[in-house]
Amino acid sequence: MKSHLPISTIALAIAILTIPAPLTAHPSIDIVASNWKFTPSTIELHVGQQTTLRLTSSEGVHGLQSDDLGIPLTTITPGSFTSVNVTPKKAGTYVLHCAVVCGAGHANMTLTVNVVP
Secondary structure, eight states: OOOOSOHHHHHHHHHHHHSOOOOOOOOEEEEEEETTEEESSEEEEETTOOEEEEEEESSSOEEEEETTTTEEEEEEOBTSOEEEEEOOOSOEEEEEEOSSOOSTTGGGOEEEEEEEO
16 A cells, blocks of 8 residues: 655654653642532542642632641632642542531531542
8 A cells, every 4th residue: 555645744743653642740629619509529640649639619618628638727708719739648539528617518528539540
């Protein structure tokens, strides 16, 4: 089968395909707290992979904490982002409750974190 591309084009394509992809920064996930939910309500993280959670609130003051995931008590306030780096060590499903009493729906305010291998 005869190629219609010049040899230099083919050589360039092969060279590009064999160059390793550059390392990218660790992923981040934006999470918005409001009365009385987290959006998104479920996130997925990977064992051993650092992820930055960028937390903000659209209304009210909220909080997040998980000893299992290494998240210190973090206050989430409107109008700014607070970043928390998380590197899960064990696969599983973790249900995090709002860590700051925020009103009538506080008891049901959860963020589910699915950690996969």
